[in-house]
Amino acid sequence: MVMMGAPGGGAFAGPSATQSSASAGLPFAGVPSEMEQGASRILANEPQHPEPVLSFRRIAERTTRLTLRSLFENRLGAALWGLVLLAIETVTALLGPVLTQQGIDNGVMQSNRDALYFAVFLFALVIIINALTSFWRQRWNGRLGEDIMYDVRVELFSHYQRMGLDWYTSEKSGVLLSRMTSDVEALTLLVNEGFVNLVIQGLTVSVVTVVLFSYNPVLALLLLGLVLPPLVVMTLWFRSVSERGYASVRDKIASVLADLSENLSGVRVIAALNRRRQNAELHRNVVGKYLDANLYTARAGAIYGPATEGIGIAAQAIVLLVGGWMVLDGSLQVGELAAFVLFVNTFFAPIQQMVQLYNTYQQGQSGLHKISQILSTQPSVPENPDALPLPAIEGRIRFDSVHFQYNEGPEILTNLNLEIQPGETFAFVGPTGAGKSTIAKLISRFYDPIRGKVLIDEHDLKAVTLDSLRTQLGVVPQEPFLFHGTIRDNVAFARPDATDEEVLVAIKHVGLEETVGGLAEGIHTLVHERGVSLSAGERQLIALARAFLSRPRVLVLDEATSSLDLHSEAKVERVLDGLLEGRTAILIAHRLATAMKADRIAVVDAGGIIELGSHQELMDLGGRYSEMFATWSSHSDDSLDQLSD
Numbered sequence: 238m239v240m241m242g243a244p245g246g247g248a249f250a251g252p253s254a255t256q257s258s259a260s261a262g263l264p265f266a267g268v269p270s271e272m273e274q275g276a277s278r279i280l281a282n283e284p285q286h287p288e289p290v291l292s293f294r295r296i297a298e299r300t301t302r303l304t305l306r307s308l309f310e311n312r313l314g315a316a317l318w319g320l321v322l323l324a325i326e327t328v329t330a331l332l333g334p335v336l337t338q339q340g341i342d343n344g345v346m347q348s349n350r351d352a353l354y355f356a357v358f359l360f361a362l363v364i365i366i367n368a369l370t371s372f373w374r375q376r377w378n379g380r381l382g383e384d385i386m387y388d389v390r391v392e393l394f395s396h397y398q399r400m401g402l403d404w405y406t407s408e409k410s411g412v413l414l415s416r417m418t419s420d421v422e423a424l425t426l427l428v429n430e431g432f433v434n435l436v437i438q439g440l441t442v443s444v445v446t447v448v449l450f451s452y453n454p455v456l457a458l459l460l461l462g463l464v465l466p467p468l469v470v471m472t473l474w475f476r477s478v479s480e481r482g483y484a485s486v487r488d489k490i491a492s493v494l495a496d497l498s499e500n501l502s503g504v505r506v507i508a509a510l511n512r513r514r515q516n517a518e519l520h521r522n523v524v525g526k527y528l529d530a531n532l533y534t535a536r537a538g539a540i541y542g543p544a545t546e547g548i549g550i551a552a553q554a555i556v557l558l559v560g561g562w563m564v565l566d567g568s569l570q571v572g573e574l575a576a577f578v579l580f581v582n583t584f585f586a587p588i589q590q591m592v593q594l595y596n597t598y599q600q601g602q603s604g605l606h607k608i609s610q611i612l613s614t615q616p617s618v619p620e621n622p623d624a625l626p627l628p629a630i631e632g633r634i635r636f637d638s639v640h641f642q643y644n645e646g647p648e649i650l651t652n653l654n655l656e657i658q659p660g661e662t663f664a665f666v667g668p669t670g671a672g673k674s675t676i677a678k679l680i681s682r683f684y685d686p687i688r689g690k691v692l693i694d695e696h697d698l699k700a701v702t703l704d705s706l707r708t709q710l711g712v713v714p715q716e717p718f719l720f721h722g723t724i725r726d727n728v729a730f731a732r733p734d735a736t737d738e739e740v741l742v743a744i745k746h747v748g749l750e751e752t753v754g755g756l757a758e759g760i761h762t763l764v765h766e767r768g769v770s771l772s773a774g775e776r777q778l779i780a781l782a783r784a785f786l787s788r789p790r791v792l793v794l795d796e797a798t799s800s801l802d803l804h805s806e807a808k809v810e811r812v813l814d815g816l817l818e819g820r821t822a823i824l825i826a827h828r829l830a831t832a833m834k835a836d837r838i839a840v841v842d843a844g845g846i847i848e849l850g851s852h853q854e855l856m857d858l859g860g861r862y863s864e865m866f867a868t869w870s871s872h873s874d875d876s877l878d879q880l881s882d
């Protein structure tokens with residue numbers, strides 16, 4: 238467990254038992270004692286971060302690909318018992334025509350009432366056994382299938398959670414959704430129904446073939462000769478058509494989901510830019526293509542179904558005719574003829590169904606293939622197998638000759654060298670696209686540098702576990718995301734065990750108590766998924782309260798105040814002072830008012846840091862920063878003027 242009760246050592250040596258080293262020689266040695274006591278009090282109240290409940294280890298160690306076989310292997314015993322039940326069910330279902338034949342030939346034709354009653358009695362018994370095993374089998378196999386699919390869903394979701402952020406920019410969220418929905422559905426269908434049907438139909442065809450040949454090989458051969466060739470031709474045709482059809486159906490449903498999810502997340506922008514009509518039209522096209530794809534497969538099915546049924550009926554008629562002659566010749570018994578006619582359908586339906594099953598199999602396999610492909614992608618920031626937990630940190634951050642680029646893109650950072658001291662408030666400023674957010678992402682290890690190292694307290698980020706790193710880091714992003722749940726849930730997101738009092742303190746600290754107090758249910762008020770019922774500024778404040786509550790050693794604010802109005806920003810500025818006290822803070826500042834207060838400011842541009850120093854030093858330097866400051870202050874004077882108008 239990562240001890241967050243106190244930093245690994247240093248100036249804030251408090252009463253906590255986790256203290257290790259003395260304060261001498263560390264950057265904050267020299268702090269007045271009353272301040273040190275105050276800081277120690279704060280640190281004593283720092284939360285202990287519990288171990289996460291879900292471990293990604295098991296999944297990380299998956300060495301075999303996910304295949305149909307591997308799905309069942311974990312539950313081999315249950316699967317085998319399911320097979321036994323299936324076999325009993327199928328065979329008892331096939332005994333009907335055989336008992337009919339017995340009743341006719343041994344009972345009716347011989348005028349033997351006892352034999353007739355016996356056949357009927359057996360028939361009834363068989364039906365009861367069949368019904369009971371059928372009930373048991375359906376429950377048993379249903380359960381088995383659901384259990385297997387449960388594993389797949391959980392594994393897939395956990396995999397989504399552990400993937401690197403770059404993956405989410407390369408994979409459309411709609412596609413990821415469709416893996417979780419339609420692909421999992423297709424696989425479920427295969428696992429739950431496909432295999433069962435395959436066994437039933439396969440068993441049926443074999444048993445019926447044996448029974449028919451034992452009655453009369455000539456008629457049986459005739460039946461096979463009539464049924465098989467046209468059926469095989471039709472089937473091959475249907476297979477190729479439906480393969481093509483289903484591939485396109487799956488493609489199209491993924492596009493539908495992708496378009497849908499994009500439109501749902503971007504609904505505000507769409508409404509604001511008055512694109513509703515166009516987007517509805519675009520979606521109509523996407524859905525239309527899905528419709529076409531479905532109609533295509535439905536048409537193929539509509540041809541195949543009746544055609545094969547026709548073959549079946551013709552076969553029945555011919556069997557009746559030829560079998561009738563044989564009965565008149567005396568080479569076939571009446572009951573056997575009846576059994577033959579009854580069995581034509583029992584023989585025929587399974588073959589037809591097995592072809593339909595082929596589709597289920599195709600879809601299930603392709604779903605499985607896509608799921609397994611996703612599961613076998615490695616996260617781009619993998620956890621080193623011998624990664625150690627990062628001990629409680631002081632918060633010294635060092636970039637050592639860091640080079641970085643996204644995928645195959647241009648180099649964003651070139652040979653970045655920088656050291657941020659523990660407890661320092663450090664601001665990055667610079668033009669949009671300069672790489673400020675990228676620097677922040679490297680500190681949280683959302684990405685790894687291409688070359689060079691990022692170190693915290695001289696621990697290479699690649700050598701420590703992600704959990705232990707991220708529990709000690711707090712990030713307030715530019716666009717905070719609120720989850721479905723109450724305000725309390727959202728504020729306590731990183732520390733669900735926080736008490737209501739702690740949550741209230743955090744809310745008060747960011748100046749939201751009036752807003753929250755005005756709500757009927759206070760902190761227990763539900764906020765929507767994207768926080769639509771709160772303004773952008775309020776959401777930002779909630780995100781700050783989140784950070785305040787989890788008290789990370791290193792806090793990264795990525796333009797966290799840029800969506801606030803001047804009034805709220807002033808409020809947040811005051812909040813920040815308290816929030817940043819005693820911790821390393823990285824401020825990516827859009828407005829220079831925020832940056833000004835930092836201990837040091839770095840101007841980022843052209844792949845690196847072009848100026849570095851305190852506000853005063855950079856102003857004296859008369860370089861880029863002072864230029865930016867001049868522009869900014871004249872601009873913000875204007876806006877203040879406008880406000881007062």
Ligand SMILES: Nc1ncnc2c1ncn2[C@@H]1O[C@H](COP(=O)(O)OP(=O)(O)O)[C@@H](O)[C@H]1O
Binds near residue numbers: 403644649667669674
């Ligand atoms: N996920 C990404 N994939 C590819 N390029 C990216 C990604 N994120 C940012 N970039 C590019 O990297 C550059 C730096 O981006 P960023 O660090 O976000 O800039 P800043 O925060 O300074 O505005 C930009 O040119 C941007 O287009």
Ligand SMILES: [Mg+2]
Binds near residue numbers: 673674675795796
């Ligand atoms: Mg940015």
